[in-house]
Amino acid sequence: MNEKKRVLDVACGSKMFWFDKNNSDVEFCDNRQVPYHEFYPNRYIEIKPDTVCDFTKLPFEDKTYKLVVFDPPHLERVGDNSWTKLKYGRLGGDWRVTIRKGFSECFRVLDDDGVLIFKWSEIQIPLREILPLSPFPPLFGHRSGKNMNTHWLCFMKPKAEG
Numbered sequence: 001m002n003e004k005k006r007v008l009d010v011a012c013g014s015k016m017f018w019f020d021k022n023n024s025d026v027e028f029c030d031n032r033q034v035p036y037h038e039f040y041p042n043r044y045i046e047i048k049p050d051t052v053c054d055f056t057k058l059p060f061e062d063k064t065y066k067l068v069v070f071d072p073p074h075l076e077r078v079g080d081n082s083w084t085k086l087k088y089g090r091l092g093g094d095w096r097v098t099i100r101k102g103f104s105e106c107f108r109v110l111d112d113d114g115v116l117i118f119k120w121s122e123i124q125i126p127l128r129e130i131l132p133l134s135p136f137p138p139l140f141g142h143r144s145g146k147n148m149n150t151h152w153l154c155f156m157k158p159k160a161e162g
């Protein structure tokens, strides 16, 4: 773990959206490790975080990072042995508690004025059920994907009161 890194991805999975999957300024975390292998012919996967940890209990000091990325699992119903579950994980029964704690931990480890980027695909669960789980509202967002159901949201840690 390198304390000088400025960016934290708390649920990096296979780092699909990263341009540089070995960016030394980023602490890549996930609660799983998956060795590099071919799942289907020509479909490879590897999940290799720098730190294996739980985003509901991050092993970092308060105010450590300038930018945090939070892309949690977004599906409750997905086949046990499916490619989708392997790539994205699955939400458990108490997922509202999990996501709420995840937001709280992301803001805790963000520095003052730090930025949180949150991604949510509302394939099964609408964004309106997720936003109340964050302690702060987003500043702005963007919808993308074939069905426009993937949301990218930007939050900024509010100034401490007092």
Ligand SMILES: C[S@@+](CC[C@H](N)C(=O)[O-])C[C@H]1O[C@@H](n2cnc3c(N)ncnc32)[C@H](O)[C@@H]1O
Pocket (backbone or CB within 6 Å): 010, 011, 012, 013, 014, 015, 016, 017, 018, 029, 030, 031, 032, 047, 053, 054, 055, 056, 071, 072, 073, 074, 087, 088, 089, 090
């Ligand atoms: C939607 S995927 C992330 C995809 C990733 N952003 C990419 O670009 O490939 C969600 C990831 O969250 C991880 N995850 C699920 N629960 C977690 C937890 N409690 N703590 C840390 N990671 C978790 C899963 O293992 C999965 O890899």
